[in-house]
Amino acid sequence: MKLHLSAPSNTLFKSNIKITGSKSESNRLLLLQALFPSVTIKNLSNSDDAEVMQKGLQISNGIVDIHHAGTAMRFLTAYFASQPGKEVTLTGSQRMTERPIKVLVEALKELGADITYLKNDGYPPIKIKGQKLVEHKVSLPADISSQYISALLLIAPRLENGLELELVGKITSVPYIKMTLGLLSQIGVESSFEGNTIRVFPKDAIAPKTLVVESDWSSASYFYSIAALSEVGSEIELSAYKKDSLQGDSVLSEIYKSFGVDSIFKENQVVLKKVGSEIPEPIEIDLSNAPDIAQTIAVTCFGLGVGCHLTGLHTLKIKETDRLEALKTELTKLGATISVTDKCLTLSPSETMNSEIAIDTYNDHRMAMAFAPLALKTSLFINDAEVVSKSYPDFWNDMKALKIKVGK
Ligand SMILES: O=C(O)C1=C[C@@H](OP(=O)(O)O)[C@@H](O)[C@H](O)C1
Numbered sequence: 001m002k003l004h005l006s007a008p009s010n011t012l013f014k015s016n017i018k019i020t021g022s023k024s025e026s027n028r029l030l031l032l033q034a035l036f037p038s039v040t041i042k043n044l045s046n047s048d049d050a051e052v053m054q055k056g057l058q059i060s061n062g063i064v065d066i067h068h069a070g071t072a073m074r075f076l077t078a079y080f081a082s083q084p085g086k087e088v089t090l091t092g093s094q095r096m097t098e099r100p101i102k103v104l105v106e107a108l109k110e111l112g113a114d115i116t117y118l119k120n121d122g123y124p125p126i127k128i129k130g131q132k133l134v135e136h137k138v139s140l141p142a143d144i145s146s147q148y149i150s151a152l153l154l155i156a157p158r159l160e161n162g163l164e165l166e167l168v169g170k171i172t173s174v175p176y177i178k179m180t181l182g183l184l185s186q187i188g189v190e191s192s193f194e195g196n197t198i199r200v201f202p203k204d205a206i207a208p209k210t211l212v213v214e215s216d217w218s219s220a221s222y223f224y225s226i227a228a229l230s231e232v233g234s235e236i237e238l239s240a241y242k243k244d245s246l247q248g249d250s251v252l253s254e255i256y257k258s259f260g261v262d263s264i265f266k267e268n269q270v271v272l273k274k275v276g277s278e279i280p281e282p283i284e285i286d287l288s289n290a291p292d293i294a295q296t297i298a299v300t301c302f303g304l305g306v307g308c309h310l311t312g313l314h315t316l317k318i319k320e321t322d323r324l325e326a327l328k329t330e331l332t333k334l335g336a337t338i339s340v341t342d343k344c345l346t347l348s349p350s351e352t353m354n355s356e357i358a359i360d361t362y363n364d365h366r367m368a369m370a371f372a373p374l375a376l377k378t379s380l381f382i383n384d385a386e387v388v389s390k391s392y393p394d395f396w397n398d399m400k401a402l403k404i405k406v407g408k
């Protein structure tokens with residue numbers, strides 16, 4: 001599906017939008033619920049990734065296809081490896097077979113897992129024969145993906161002696177590890193994270209507990225971008241959000257101050273208010289703690305004509321697509337001057353913006369959503385716009401609710 005986007009007749013927004021639950025929190029809680037059935041989840045994400053996670057958890061034998069869902073791939077690998085009697089082949093989309101999983105598989109094998117690669121060494125698809133994992137200490141590289149670490153932490157409380165992880169190298173995407181420990185704590189599992197060692201203590205059962213998933217902050221980023229590109233005085237109210245979030249992408253409320261967007265937290269909402277219109281200085285941001293908002297920020301900067309230097313992007317090459325190359329290609333089509341390395345991106349301030357450009361999305365939901373806010377500045381097309389369903393199926397309806405013109 002190719003969509004044409006153009007500006008609403010009025011870019012002074014007074015809108016409110018309810019966003020689905022965080023996919024990261026949802027997929028963690030779904031796994032914890034499978035291990036501790038007394039957990040009840042509210043405001044679960046309606047994303048494809050949460051759906052494949054739910055379906056995957058119901059299978060005991062046979063093929064589990066998790067499509068594009070990185071968290072489902074990594075979390076289910078750890079789950080099935082630790083479930084005696086279950087035997088599955090875990091696979092996904094073509095891209096998933098190019099996203100590395102060796103670090104996690106090696107760590108699980110050291111704990112006693114039986115996992116074999118069915119095609120390429122270090123990559124899905126994999127065959128898992130569930131075992132009782134008997135070891136309780138393992139060390140693993142922490143600079144490639146935090147999802148490997150979260151996967152191990154999630155199954156840890158059900159291992160006989162819990163788990164001690166030694167993290168080797170510079171730890172990436174740290175807030176996602178803290179989110180995992182935070183959710184474990186909310187259901188009563190004890191843990192510690194000191195230096196490069198994480199310990200999780202065993203737990204047989206937990207008291208009935210209802211957890212409410214906060215809405216998705218990565219999804220909120222697109223509204224921050226729209227607010228930044230809108231007229232001074234615009235207000236977009238997003239729910240359900242809180243100031244004290246488990247999600248590292250909530251750093252948006254700080255970052256977007258530089259783009260003239262204030263965040264006002266109310267009981268269950270955050271109101272994004274465009275307050276300033278002066279073009280900020282070229283901006284430098286380290287996004288190693290919040291990699292999923294890199295595309296949004298790069299596009300906001302381009303839309304504002306502001307230069308930026310984004311660092312800490314070393315994980316972007318192994319996500320849904322090589323996001324650094326994808327950003328470079330698509331922003332260049334729009335007229336940007338941009339360069340990328342394997343860990344950073346530099347965008348020069350630009351004055352021109354080409355119109356009626358068709359943005360390719362590379363099976364990456366965030367490519368589609370990050371470029372959509374540019375409709376406020378120029379008309380453009382988004383190719384394969386249905387990709388948004390990976391994390392945010394209602395995205396295009398919510399764009400229409402803002403009166404952004406979305407047509408075929
Ligand atoms: O644990 C999680 O829920 C996630 C961790 C991050 O991945 P990396 O740790 O691979 O950067 C993030 O990019 C992804 O969207 C979700």
Ligand SMILES: C=C(OP(=O)(O)O)C(=O)O
Nearest residue numbers: 068069070071292319320
């Ligand atoms: C990288 C992402 O997801 P995953 O790694 O879970 O596929 C994302 O949603 O931006």
